[in-house]
Amino acid sequence: MIYQEYFINTNCPVIGLEQPVLQAYLLNPPIAQGKLRPAVIICPGGGYSRRSVREGEPVAMRFLSQGINAFVLQYSIVPNRFPTALTQLAESIRFIRSHAEEWSIDTNQIFLNGFSAGGHLAACLGTMWNQEWLQKIMGSSPSEYQPNGMILCYPVITTGPFTHQESCEHLMGSQPDETLLQHLSLENQVSSNTPPTFLWHTQQDTSVPVENSLLFSIALRQHKIPFELHIYERGIHGLALADEVTMRTPEQWEPNCQDWIDKAISWLKRQII
Template identity: 40%
Template sequence: MSPTPPLEVFCPAELAGQPVFMVLPGGAYLHRADHEGAPVARWLNSVGLNAIVVHYPIAPERAHQILHPAPLTGVRRTLQWLRSGESGLSIDTTRIGVLGFSAGGHLAATLSTGAGETETTDRPDLTVLAYPVISLVSHAHQGSVDALLGPDSSRATRHLLSAEVCADASTPPTFLWHTADDDAVPVENSLSFASALARNDVPFEMHIFPHGRHGLGLATDEEEVAQHSAAGWAELCSTWLTRQGWHPSV
């Protein structure tokens, strides 16, 4: 079994046997934002976790073909490859998480909720979502919808890939964060997913910061986020991961 799509591997020898996160950068399904890839993987390494940046399929600008289901199929195959132990990587195959930003957050959320499944498939063990695209129907990011499904997609098709609809009791524990004044992907996306998790008794932690532009990534230079949390979202997430028992004290 070989992984698809291509990957960047951040699994240093000193983290042998530790959990691993699949990192899914954003980019509206048209490109992949570099600052939400390798820098995030290195941050995960710094808190004791392995990381894989997944270069999932994207739609060439103005392409006429429908991109779905290629991205979701790609990350499902990557999860299966990691879980099988056939990767050759020294990771804990029983603890595989997914961390997604924006459109990558949509991909992470659909992977975690089993969206579009025709049969039972594996899911990650933990999910982290940063300013995610969740719904393709309500408060949707139209650019992501058009790239993934085409501009003429039906409401029924968009509904089937809206993660707040697909969330169920098998959705893994989830950490979410967003900014209230995000003018690209409205905060209602995270709020609706949190509500869906609550309805299904899925443990979650959510942080809504008052201000901050879309696409902050690690937000290391963003006063809008830092001023409302001394260490920013990454520190909050690291604390949450510790409570999940997913990394040693560092």
């Protein structure tokens, strides 16, 4: 494995000293000449105020074990507001595509994997990648930063009754404009251009209610976007891998949820057949 870190720069200035970093976990070039690998960009959760370590490298290692190059985006958090992190994620895809030959990555197999607020970030790009306002900021063709699929883990989706208020406030401020509030309720942004999506959530999640994934899956269904949804009965919010690798408290070990990563990888591989 090769590990590298890259600073990500966009036309959205970053408030504060911390610069966004893309952590690359790269498999050695394939033995078979011309064989390309898929890639996944992981966006950890943390309510847009921090980034969970538990939802970063441990997840990347699981993707690597299945022949998938993995990247963890340490995106900008508060006091930075929308769309700072979104442009950093878009730039990350563009950056990976520009190095695809060097890293033996298939440019048509770049997926997003977001947890909680990181799921909102991933879903923002998945639903907004072709919007004109983002194209103006990025200054290039949307095809350069278009994702090919999304894996959303207990994602923040809605800004309505089932929202995660902390994430909304950190992203938009305590008194956001109503137009922006509606714009970032992502069940309203799904279109025929949204990529195929894998979602999972738990029924017992009291921080980000399961309705977030339900609302998004309903919107995907309405627009005939292929998706796979898994709702587990048990489990608190923020389980990460739900095993002994990522647990910090006994509640974060949930055997019935531990197969989500295997299901997600199987789903991803079906997208690239």
